[in-house]
Amino acid sequence: MTSRLIFRVLMALVAFAVLARIPVGFDVGFKFDAGLAVIWAFALLSLVLLTGYVGQISLCQATFAGIGAYTAGMMSATFHVDYIVAVAAGVAAAFVLGLLVGLPALRLHGITLAIVTLGIALVFDRYVFQDHAFEWLTGGTGGWRVGQTSMFGLQMDSSKHLMGAYVVLLALFCVVALLMVNLHESGAGRRFRAIRDSELAAATMGVNLTRYKLLAFGMSAAIAGMGGAFYPLVAGSVSPQPFWLFTSLQFAAIAVLMGVRYVPAAALGGAFMAFVPDVLTRYGHGTLFGRPYEISYDWFQIAVGVLLIVQLITLPDGVWGDLRQRVLHMRSAVGGLGGRKVKVA
């Protein structure tokens, strides 16, 4: 057990060290993408917990991220607090909203739950993030500008210190991801998975459904909100557009595509969501055989759709799930290298 824990910590450290270096030397656009990738990865990680572990459906994860972003933006722009305090406030706000969204989940399942969370996303997208009544939170049409701020007392201007924000974000992600992997195998994780596998059995075997479902929604929202809270810092400002309904749907689609039960799949999905559209808009035009062509952002959406269909047919456990299967298979084929033996009489 402990040796596995040490192994995981090492893996997280290595991943952090490698990923923290990658954007160095690239232009600002790529650095922004890198930050964005981690923000989206947080949102996908929140789905790993909620859907992958606990089996609950949510189509409003972008709303949670948005609440995190707006709360952090407001805290930073109006109260000029240290940015890490703003992040904490964003996480707390998202957590509370998550608990509220969790209430209907106590009664609803599957498609009805999906519709309700969709409704919540719609309300925030169309009303809360855009209405005058909530200007105190959203900062009006212009949103909040987070030009100059500091984190842990260090100067952290959004345009100049993008790398600083990225590194902090990445470090936080590694920690949360590690906790999530640990959670999976721990007692609490098992209680979550019990709810996923059979709610009926979980309840009669002593798992408090109310508590654990609410906790799952709260924690999931907090994780999405933590990523979102960094958005104003990375982007310099915050607007409703990144957190609209469609992003929520995209989270759901990409989480499933990459493998909704696996923590590393969230990182993979985040990178996919942030880089692919940008690469497409940068290099997706030119001339081919004398004809001009242009691959726009729309093509990305279509590609995700097609990939999702292909994946559901060929890799039902997601891209990462399939990769993992293969590696495990190879390991057990080689034998002895820690491939767990399963005894069946």
Next chain:
Amino acid sequence: MTMLRVRDMTVRFGGIVALDGVSLDLNRGEILGLIGPNGAGKTTLFNCISGVIAPDKGTIFFEGHSLVYAPPHVRARFGIARTFQNLQLWGSMTVAENLVVPMDALGRRNTFSDALHLPFSSYAERASMERARAILHVLDLDRYAGTLAGDLPAGIQRRVEIARALAMRPRLLLLDEPAAGLDAQETARLAELLHAVRERFHVSMLLVDHDMSLVMRVCDYVYVLDFGKLLARGQPAAIRSDPKVIAAYLGEESKKLEGEVATVVPTRPQQAPLLEVKQLAAGYGGLEVVRDIDLAVRPGEVVACIGANGAGKTTTLRAISGMIHPRRGRVMFGGRDVTGTSAERIAQLGLIHIPEGRGLFPNLSVEDTLRLVSNTAGHDVNITPAFELFPKLRQRRRQLVGTLSGGEQQMVALGRAILSEPRLVMIDEMSQGLAPTVVRQLFDIIRVFREQGIAVLLVEQFVESALDVADRAYVFEHGSIRLSGPAVELRADRKLVAGSYLGTAVDATAVAAANGNGNGHHVDPALMEIVSVRVPAKVKRALEQRAEVEGRPTGAVAIELLEKVDHQ
């Protein structure tokens, strides 16, 4: 001392009255039987007691607490544990983990310390794991500890359900058809186990089962439900001869005139076989479960497959019907090679398979399920024959299959198979979950099949009845066919069949654990094992000394110790 007091329990589902003013008393330390025809409301009563559904009327008191407003997990804390008729294990977890969940959920644990793997959590975790292993050991399930529960055959899963319920350290255990799919010997062992559990852990039980041999052997007192009402109650012996109960549920037993039916063997051995299986091997993942299966069924012949749980019968049927791909060998049906053909295609050829899990769609109504047969058949099928066979289904035609009682679901599966006018029906655990009268009726139906020239390949827990109705039988053992021959011969050679069962099923430990520990000085081997696993020799010696001084069995002291460790 009344432990459980149920008063005037009433449950309605739309127009159906599932329970109609049922009252019941269970004394501490008692094993109470609950029997009745399919759909009588037994599972519904369990659901009310464990808090899964809220009754329309009625009260439940457990150890003086009113349970009206207690959610299921609170009832679990009070000490009410249950098993499920339609298995509800957590399929993606290992068997050991399945046992650890309720232990942890009932202890005081914290999500954040769990995620951080704080020492407190790791310690509790290890203690739970040890206890899980001990329980698995007593139930002879230790070799499955690391297997995913969802991968196990249904018979084993049923035992894991019991283990999981025991892991909750219950005071009242609700068992919903624990003997379904078990053969006579396994049932006998289950009976011993239940007695032992009661003696040793002071658990009271409420037992639902259609296997009268189990109910009569284990229960102190029996309640009989019919149409949601209490039909009778009394000592097992009295219930057995109660004319009302016989009429509604048990049926006449006098029918059983040994040998008479069996002499009718009208099969024409010279006929070409309808189904021919040669050198079949099949399995899952990296595992080969059955091999070298040679088997043949002629038109109009009834063939039984018998053998202990896990001997490979289910896997063989699956490989024949195309649910899984055979690894090697060939399957010929009606003169055609159907090896590796898709399951739908094989069904269209007239080979119908009723799998263990019944293969029903929970969100379709009974009528729609039966109408679906037209799809495979390619023409409109009249569904009335199914209703004639099982009149009960006619009243339920609009109900969703998922909400039917276990036995009613089995009726739907059988009815659907019959409608598709098969040439060969393969039935896995045919009588599972069915009331004795219905089972008897089914065996009659099978005789009708034979007269109509429909062949039947049957996996059945009631070996005697199966051999009564069958022409021939195959005895499975360890994944291959150990023995085959005319049913008459096999039945006469009872010892042979019994021996074959023992081959896979016998386990000295569970029997010893069940028998032992009645007297003060008999050391229970299973429990000593637990002690030796988790405690250093010094502590163990101290333990033995203490047991001696207090004049109690070492096992009892050991359990006390385990509990202390767990609570810390």
